[in-house]
Amino acid sequence: MAKIQTVKFKNRPVIIGSYSIVGPKEGQGNFKNYFDYIMQDDRFGEKTYEQAEKKMIQHAIIGAIEKAHLKTSDVDLLLAGDLLNQIISSSYAARDFSCAYLGLFGACSTMAESIAVGASLVNGGLFNNVVCSTASHFSTAERQFRFPLELGNQRPPTSQWTVTGAGSCVLAQSGKGPIVTSATFGKVIDWGINDVNDMGAVMAPAAMDTMLTHFRDTKTTPDDYDLIVTGDLGKLGSEILIDLMEDQGIKLGLNYNDCGQMYFTREQSALSGGSGCGCCATVLNSFIMKKLQDGKYKKVLFMPTGALMSTTAAQQGETIPGICHAVVIERGEE
Amino acid sequence: MYYLWVFLIGGFVCMLGQVLIIKSNITSARILVTFVLVGVALEAFGLFDYISEFARAGINVPIVGFGASLAKGAIGAVRAKGLIGAFTGGLEATAGGIAAAFVFAFIFGLIFKSKTIN
Amino acid sequence: MDAKQRNEAYNNYVKAKIPKTRPWPTLFYSFLVGGIICCLGQGINDLILLWFPNMAQQTAWGYTLIILIFLASFLTGIGVYDKIGKFAGGGSIVPITGFSNSITSPALEFKHEGIIYGLCVKMFTIAGPVIVSGVVASVLVGIIYLFI
Incomplete structure (x- = not known):
């Protein structure tokens, strides 16, 4: 099995x-x-x-x-x-x-x-x-x-x-609202990055791994979703993810985006974008939920990434492991 | 007129710190340690006084000056008192600055709160 | 391709991908701010000697540094020094004022963990290594001078 x-x-x-x-x-x-x-x-x-x-x-x-x-x-x-x-x-x-x-x-x-x-x-x-x-x-x-x-x-x-x-x-169990239809639990992935200032690069391989597993297990392609959104890869990390997925033969189109990258305006000088638990959580529970309720989106692949970092391990020179979990949220029937 | 020298040399020393930041992304603790050690070395080889003569604050205000005072104090005390001077001289020469830093940090630490920058 | 090769290739790829910032503006600002702080120090020193003509040069320097340390500590407290540091970089880290900032900033940051374990302990997170390495090096230099 x-x-x-x-x-x-x-x-x-x-x-x-x-x-x-x-x-x-x-x-x-x-x-x-x-x-x-x-x-x-x-x-x-x-x-x-x-x-x-x-x-x-x-x-x-x-x-x-x-x-x-x-x-x-x-x-x-x-x-x-x-x-x-x-x-x-x-x-x-x-x-x-x-x-x-x-x-x-x-x-x-x-x-x-x-x-x-x-x-x-x-x-x-x-x-x-x-x-x-x-x-x-x-x-x-x-x-x-x-x-x-x-x-x-x-x-x-x-x-x-x-x-x-x-x-x-x-x-x-029941009620009105968007429906969670499936989830992919991610593996811990470490591709040997130890720069604590570059979380996007740490987490992009984890996002790739979970994304590939998800598409394979559910027999879907990126085109099946209205929005594929990662959590806080940031500007650099999401560019890396697009490259990594392309290497695997999957092209992420305009329906892919990253919460961290979208979060702040250009004038807010947030460098590579937003991050943290609150980044994707606030986007999901405001913007994405609203769009699902309005019918703008029908099916969203929400896959935030995490860098499982500790300052102690980082100071001891350990590389940083990353993880990514995915959930599919669909618009419920009226 | 010597203010020009102060500005040029002081600015140059600080710019070296910035070069280190850009080249190796090091943290401010490492930069301060590096420059203190540079100061100790300059004094140990007897170069610091030559630079200080025309650079004045340009070399004394950067943390390099702190390292130089440490070394100068140690060397002077060794000549005056022997081995014990190596241990007492450095801190004696820099005690004012260190104590001031602690006292002001303690007082302002009690008074003020940290704020998030936007 | 084994994991080690893959990691190496990935690290190289990421390094090439990181956006390059133009170094000239930050170098210019660090030069400018560093130079200004040094001139400020020189100015304070000259004023002290003007008011107290009999003071020894060494003592005047001591007061100058204490005044600079006070100013930086105060500016840290009211939340101005970190704004200067944001564009000045090395310009506000390398002078003695940066040393003062590195002691005051953790002091106010961690005071909620208590005066002893918060404020007093954390004061040394950045200043500790600076003082320790300086003192160790100076003692070594002193011992070497004992023999020459």
């Missing part, structure tokens, strides 16, 4: 609510008209940036539950993750919800990971309402992975801007 990577959801789990919250800089970006909430201040009224990130997740979870016309007591399971050590933002946010909780770490691919796991559990009839959520914050990520904010240094052109934002969605 062949190894299973792709699963199909015959019972059609529905995304009945989705919510996105972003920081002030993100609120001026290309998706500004789609977000549910734009923070005026990226401390969000809290003392530290870590607390702000936790509050963002809570805000996004409650927002998604309300948009699904549910109460917090209706939720059975919370699936969440973020970038900080021991995924504190998610776990600490989960204290305030009286439901089962699974903490996930897929770096920036967490949104797809949580939807894939959540859809599997809902599809199997095991849970009724599952909330998937993730967040990232520029200032907490900088402080953990790079340098203090006030240090006067220059960012290399390949570096990306960690998006301050959180996204959540509610998966249910």
